[in-house]
Amino acid sequence: MSAEPDSASAQNITAFFAELSRIYSADRILTNNAQLAPYESDGLTCFRARPCGVVLPETQQEVIDTVRLCHRFEMPFIARGSGTSLSGGAVPIENGLVIAMNRMNKILDYDAEQLTAVVEPGVINLKVSQHVAGDRLYYAPDPSSGPVCTIGGNVAFNSGGAHCLKYGMTSNHVLGIKAVLPDGEIVNLGGDSLESVGQDLTGMFIGSEGLFGVALEVTLRLLPKPEKYYTLQAAYDSLEKAGNAVAMVVASGLLPGAMEIMDRLSMDAADAAIGAGYPQDAAAVLIVELEGTTDEVEAEMPLLHSVIEESGAYIVEAAKDDAHRTKIWTGRKSAFSAVGRLSPDFIVQDGVVPRTRLAEALAEIERLSGEYGIRVANVFHAGDGNLHPLVMFDGREEGALHKAEELSGEIIRLCIRLGGSITGEHGVGLEKRMYLGEMYGEDDIEFMHRLQHAVDPQKLANRGKKLPAATAPALLTRGAHPLEKQGVIFRD
Amino acid sequence: MTTSSMHRPANIEELQDFVRASQNIRVCGAGTKPSLSSGAIVSTSGMSGILEYEPSEYTFTALAGTPLSEIRDALAENGQLFPFDPPLVEAGATLGGTTASGLSGPGRFRYGGIRDFILGVKMVTGEGRAVFGGGKVVKNAAGFDIPKLVTGSLGRLGVLVELTFKVFPIPETWTTIRADFRGLDTGNLAMIRLAMAQEELQCLDLEPSGRLWLRLGGLSAAVDGRVDRVRKLLQQVDAGVNVEVLSGTDDVHVWDDAREFRWVPENYQLIKLPVSSAQVVTAEQLLTEAGFESARRYSVGGNVLWLAIPESVGSDEVDRLCQQLGRPALALTGSWSDPQRGPRQGQAFAERLLTVFDPDSRFETAATA
Ligand SMILES: Cc1cc2nc3c(=O)[nH]c(=O)nc-3n(C[C@H](O)[C@H](O)[C@H](O)COP(=O)(O)OP(=O)(O)OC[C@H]3O[C@@H](n4cnc5c(N)ncnc54)[C@H](O)[C@@H]3O)c2cc1C
Numbered sequence: 001m002s003a004e005p006d007s008a009s010a011q012n013i014t015a016f017f018a019e020l021s022r023i024y025s026a027d028r029i030l031t032n033n034a035q036l037a038p039y040e041s042d043g044l045t046c047f048r049a050r051p052c053g054v055v056l057p058e059t060q061q062e063v064i065d066t067v068r069l070c071h072r073f074e075m076p077f078i079a080r081g082s083g084t085s086l087s088g089g090a091v092p093i094e095n096g097l098v099i100a101m102n103r104m105n106k107i108l109d110y111d112a113e114q115l116t117a118v119v120e121p122g123v124i125n126l127k128v129s130q131h132v133a134g135d136r137l138y139y140a141p142d143p144s145s146g147p148v149c150t151i152g153g154n155v156a157f158n159s160g161g162a163h164c165l166k167y168g169m170t171s172n173h174v175l176g177i178k179a180v181l182p183d184g185e186i187v188n189l190g191g192d193s194l195e196s197v198g199q200d201l202t203g204m205f206i207g208s209e210g211l212f213g214v215a216l217e218v219t220l221r222l223l224p225k226p227e228k229y230y231t232l233q234a235a236y237d238s239l240e241k242a243g244n245a246v247a248m249v250v251a252s253g254l255l256p257g258a259m260e261i262m263d264r265l266s267m268d269a270a271d272a273a274i275g276a277g278y279p280q281d282a283a284a285v286l287i288v289e290l291e292g293t294t295d296e297v298e299a300e301m302p303l304l305h306s307v308i309e310e311s312g313a314y315i316v317e318a319a320k321d322d323a324h325r326t327k328i329w330t331g332r333k334s335a336f337s338a339v340g341r342l343s344p345d346f347i348v349q350d351g352v353v354p355r356t357r358l359a360e361a362l363a364e365i366e367r368l369s370g371e372y373g374i375r376v377a378n379v380f381h382a383g384d385g386n387l388h389p390l391v392m393f394d395g396r397e398e399g400a401l402h403k404a405e406e407l408s409g410e411i412i413r414l415c416i417r418l419g420g421s422i423t424g425e426h427g428v429g430l431e432k433r434m435y436l437g438e439m440y441g442e443d444d445i446e447f448m449h450r451l452q453h454a455v456d457p458q459k460l461a462n463r464g465k466k467l468p469a470a471t472a473p474a475l476l477t478r479g480a481h482p483l484e485k486q487g488v489i490f491r492d
Numbered sequence: 493m494t495t496s497s498m499h500r501p502a503n504i505e506e507l508q509d510f511v512r513a514s515q516n517i518r519v520c521g522a523g524t525k526p527s528l529s530s531g532a533i534v535s536t537s538g539m540s541g542i543l544e545y546e547p548s549e550y551t552f553t554a555l556a557g558t559p560l561s562e563i564r565d566a567l568a569e570n571g572q573l574f575p576f577d578p579p580l581v582e583a584g585a586t587l588g589g590t591t592a593s594g595l596s597g598p599g600r601f602r603y604g605g606i607r608d609f610i611l612g613v614k615m616v617t618g619e620g621r622a623v624f625g626g627g628k629v630v631k632n633a634a635g636f637d638i639p640k641l642v643t644g645s646l647g648r649l650g651v652l653v654e655l656t657f658k659v660f661p662i663p664e665t666w667t668t669i670r671a672d673f674r675g676l677d678t679g680n681l682a683m684i685r686l687a688m689a690q691e692e693l694q695c696l697d698l699e700p701s702g703r704l705w706l707r708l709g710g711l712s713a714a715v716d717g718r719v720d721r722v723r724k725l726l727q728q729v730d731a732g733v734n735v736e737v738l739s740g741t742d743d744v745h746v747w748d749d750a751r752e753f754r755w756v757p758e759n760y761q762l763i764k765l766p767v768s769s770a771q772v773v774t775a776e777q778l779l780t781e782a783g784f785e786s787a788r789r790y791s792v793g794g795n796v797l798w799l800a801i802p803e804s805v806g807s808d809e810v811d812r813l814c815q816q817l818g819r820p821a822l823a824l825t826g827s828w829s830d831p832q833r834g835p836r837q838g839q840a841f842a843e844r845l846l847t848v849f850d851p852d853s854r855f856e857t858a859a860t861a
Contacts, residue, residue: 112767113684136690158633165630171637172608181840189838193765194795196594196644197820200607201838203640204845207633212841227690250548253571253661292692295717297712303711352629354549384631385549421632428634439634440624446621447848448636454844 013052016073018053023065030054039098042090043085043145044347046401047430051078051092058103060120060178066099067214068184075117076463079214081122081150086348087429089157089209093463099214101152107131108217115222116175116192116326121152121215125159128220135262137222140167143425144333151217158207162258165383166291167223169425171206176219177204181212182456190197192219195312209427210462212455228289230301231325231402234313239263239366239378242284243358245311246382249288250355250416252307254300257291259383263362265342266379266390276331279315286382287315287332336390343375343392345401347408350426351415356386364414365389372407386424387415413438433468445465494706498821498846500538504614504622504653509653512620517855519647521557521589524580525824527761527831528593529749530858531705536588542566550630553656556588556721563587567659575603575660577695581857588652593824594644595764595832597751598695601792602709603660609645615642617649617850628656641845642789646832646857649849663694663709668743671726680772680794682729687769687793691722697750699775703744722743728829750789753798757787760800761826763810763833765819770793779814829859837858 021028030036031053041048052075056061063079070077077094083090092098104122112135117128126146128139128202142161143149153159155177160169167173176190176464190202199204205212236242242261249256262270262285278285290297290304308316319325339346353361362378365387369376377390389411412422412435422428422435437445448467452459501507510684511534536557544803545552547570552689554563560574560581567573577599578590591613596605603609612626615638625638639656642649679702686696686706704726708718718742719737726733738746749755754774756762767775772794779786779799787800797820801810807828814834821833836842 030619111770113688115687116768135688137617137688158637158772160631160633166603167632168608169631170606171640173606179841181844185840187838187841189841191766191819191837193766193768194600194792195596195605195764195820195835196607197764197766197822197844198594198836199649199842200594200640200643203607203637203643205841206640207637215653224688224690224692226692240637247548250550253664255661292710293690293714293721295714296692299711299714345627350633352627352631354546354629356546356548381631385629386631420629421545421627421634424629424631425633432634435633439627442623445637447617447621450846450848451636454848455841 004341012073016069016075017053019069020053020066023053023062024055027413030056039080039083039092039100042085042088044086044088044429044431047091048089049092049094051098052095054098054100054262056100056103063099063104063214063216064180064186066097066184067180070097070460072185074458076460077154078079078430078462079210080149081153082124084145085153085157085429086350086426087423087431089427089429089465091430093429100467101150103376112137114192117220117222119220121150121155121218123151124317125149125151125154132222133225136225140173140223141170141219145335148405151218151220153213155206155218156208156210157425157427160381160386162260162381164358165259165382166255166257171203173221174202174206174218175204175221177202178217179213179215182458182461190219194221209426209429209466211452211466213461228292228294228297229319229325230290230297230330231319232288232304232308233317233328234286234288235279235306235315236284236286236313237282239284239362240359241312242286243362245286245308245313246358247355248307248311249304249366252303254304254307256288256292256383257431258287258289260287261285261378261380261382262332262335263378265341265375265377269338269342269377270331270335271342274330274334276334278331281313285329328482335377336388339377339390339392342377343394344394345393347391347404348426349387349389349391349408349411351387351412351420352424353385353387353415353418353420355383357418358382358385361387361414361418367411367412368407372403374404374407381424381477384424385420387483388466389435409435428466430465433466437468497533498731499534501534502815507534507539507651507653508620509614509620511618511739512855515854518858519592519651519855521586522559522584523594524583524585525589527823527825527828528858531590532858534651536586536651543654544628547572551628551656553612553628553654554587554660555654556586556591556652558587560585560587571662571854572659573662574657575607576600576606576609577751578606579753582752587655589654591643591655592645592647593822598697598747598791599707601696602692603620609658610639610643610655611658613639613642613652614654615650615652618852618854622653623650630658642735644764648855648857649846650855665687665710665715666711666739666743667708667715668738668746669706669707669719669722670738671704672752673703673704673730674732675690676700676776677773678702678730680769681705682726683790683794684730684769686722686725689725691718691725695747696793698772698794700788703818707743707747742842750791755787755789756800760787760802762824763799763801764822764824765797765799765814765817766795767797767817767819771788775817778813782813784809803827815830831858
């Protein structure tokens, strides 16, 4: 149900599919309802749309031909990885085409000496690190969804993970991209060197949420795996103390690989799901991980311990071995899905606040949670100030989703007010479009629209995501909630 | 640079007025990279100063004309540094000029280059519009990544006015290891091994003679152990390697000299060539065959070749080298019809974006010849 007339008439659709079947064998074009159902939504299940079809390319040429065909027929399309987006970014365009990239899952080249790997975009994030582990190398960005999400999805969202503090996000680990622009033109951005000359086009493509076309091949930068990890889990009787501990670690001059906080509710969830075994009376746990050469980490350990003790932690547990470390991280990384044990539905928010305002942000979220009578679990990348409030609701209750969305909106605005961002790593997608205009000025938003227009004048590539609807001024979107009109995905 | 006709807007509004009323705009900072700033008609020197710096956030925001040295000193007072180790700090380079040139120094080996640490930008585009992109927090996935795009844009997309960067703590202590190998081949092999090793080096530079420079940063309690390990790795490549350990001011000087390009002979033109360590030996062969004089330094684990050549060497020689290596190049000094040489990638994408940043082609990159 788009506000605009269907871009492809029925007659056109028939012709379009006839052409598609020249590219794909019948088993790689999905059109019946049962086949399409899994592609209707993503990790944020409250958005849904029905595509006209799904194609399963196995070669770059098939993707290129498909994009060119879409361009010829003015058929909107979306590239899809594993559909784990948490912002509605992978929801299809109503009656558009889905290009499912999962079969494009080959590691094309791996050069241990050059610390690079060239991969197809359907390669699973974790597979990269597994592939290079024999040379004691790894691919640093580690989203919790690593075992399922794809490099293409990571590129589209500039995905992060628990270890961004030191080494950054996806864009800090991608050296080059071969992509097909929305009109079928092929571009090679960047290369295989850490250094470059001229505008950083690779950086511009990353995080564009599919609006600039489809990535066909991605050159990744690999890092030597840290020789030693020292993982410490500290329990606090208040969330604020845990937050302050983060500031104290930063002030000490240490640069940990990760600093993560879980509050009581998220600990309960992880306990229920995987029996993580968190201290029963703790209001918060902080996970700090040092990583590096054995000598360096061993020299840092006493410093970290003294900071953590001073911060008022009442239980401090250090990982004894690899298995113990894995257990600590499994608890943390399971938190998202584990919240499913506490609540039938939930929304994950992803706002960022300046680290110095963490305590303030958490107190305000707690207040809002009370005011709305909605439980909010907090698990977050504390080192980056990247919050992940999990707003719980029961979708079967009348109006519950709407209320949860409203509370989410307040949390997003809180992040903007504190000088942060509406999203640290999950992307704007469908869900946060109306807030973009509150983070940026009207002129900046218009500029972004013009950039999209310059690259894709017909808005064929993932139309309707990332940017607020061009036709409505950004401020208007503050009013009525789009979910009031369930099923209406966008008006663009 | 002629200073007489140079405009020095004092704020963004003045700059916007200037851009709207001008054509053939070339921008400069302090002019420390003459090939990139020659013929400039507008300077950012009137827009200078640190606007925000919150050490506990690991971020600062400064105006484009701010000298790097000023920011470096402010950071150092709080135990922090530029993780991308910008070059030409002592020469007077500005934050905006360094960003627009896309330059990082040897220390970028550890955590990443300037494009990895830029967070936000406010700029004036060809329509005289003030545009803001990115954010002021260390993590942000909203909007297009305009800050990255403008990194290395050489003034072609607009004038950078205000920039936000992420910074890191200064290691408690620094140590440099100088390793003299028999020749380039062995030195390069050692460089490759060390880049793959778990030693977490800050810098890894190679001179064509086979001299390898390594730098460690961290807690002083760990230094001796780490140096020993690195020494062993170097000896595994060549038992006869001559290893010297430098600390204190000796350590500092090595990298100051590298960062300021003090090894470049007078009247030589300095060129940046992104390469890979797999190309180091080939590059040396090609340069020998080409027959002209040059001074070279392979930095960032062999990811960049800093090439210095006499002024008499023509641009066609450089173009040929670019062609042979399949790499672009950027001339920082000397006379060039275009300081950007060699193959360019992604033009179709770049051209489309350019129509938005500078629809009337008001900006141009420097050309001296
Ligand atoms: C349990 C759970 C935990 C998560 N944890 C994290 C986390 O820690 N950090 C984090 O950052 N995210 C996290 N996410 C979010 C999500 O996993 C990431 O956004 C991921 O990058 C999406 O990858 P995907 O393959 O599933 O992409 P999809 O969801 O299929 O697609 C995401 C976007 O990428 C685009 N896209 C896909 N392939 C291409 C391509 N080849 N070219 C161009 N565009 C393409 C799509 O069009 C879409 O806009 C989590 C999600 C879940 C469900």
